[in-house]
Amino acid sequence: MLAVEEVKKIATLVAMRFPEEIREDVYSAAVEGALTAVRRYNPQKGDIEAYAFSYAKGYAFKEWHRLKSGHLSLNYTYEDKDGDEVRLEEFVGDEDNGYGEVEVRLFVSELAQDEEDRKILSLLLDGASQSECARALGKPRAWVNYRLRRLKEKAERLLTGEVERF
Numbered sequence: 001m002l003a004v005e006e007v008k009k010i011a012t013l014v015a016m017r018f019p020e021e022i023r024e025d026v027y028s029a030a031v032e033g034a035l036t037a038v039r040r041y042n043p044q045k046g047d048i049e050a051y052a053f054s055y056a057k058g059y060a061f062k063e064w065h066r067l068k069s070g071h072l073s074l075n076y077t078y079e080d081k082d083g084d085e086v087r088l089e090e091f092v093g094d095e096d097n098g099y100g101e102v103e104v105r106l107f108v109s110e111l112a113q114d115e116e117d118r119k120i121l122s123l124l125l126d127g128a129s130q131s132e133c134a135r136a137l138g139k140p141r142a143w144v145n146y147r148l149r150r151l152k153e154k155a156e157r158l159l160t161g162e163v164e165r166f
Helices: 004-015 020-042 048-069 088-093 099-110 115-123 130-137 141-161
Strands: 078-079 086-089
Touching: 004 020, 004 048, 020 048, 020 130, 020 141, 099 141, 115 130, 115 141, 130 141
Parallel strands: none
Antiparallel strands: 078 086
16 A cells, blocks of 8 residues: 555656646646555556556646646637637626626626536636635535536537527
8 A cells, every 4th residue: 555645755756747837736636546546456466656656647647638628717718609719708807898797797607507616616716726626615626627618618608609698
């Protein structure tokens, strides 16, 4: 078995290979990978540290690819119904478009199906990472990722006019 400190050491070694701005999310994924390896470990598979390291690295790269592919973010660029690119932050926060803060609240309430979605969106608006959202809700990061993908798809439908707003 690996001690907690060894799992943290493996995750840190893996995370240090990634850019600083995503290190926290990648570190969390690496810890998850190392813990999964510990649960699945069979002594016939060789050294547990090497086995855990390979799992941690795999989970970290999976997280990196997920982050590269985009997820719901106020910085995410959507195409509006006129075909123009617009950042969600610009759309919901622009006082000149007549919406302002009321629009932000209405848009979030449209996106959020339940209290958990509202909490995730609120945390994102405050600058939290997916890992921080998961900790705050007491849920796995994969669950938060699933909810964010669903919210992103709905935001795109709303902004492209596929779904009628308000």
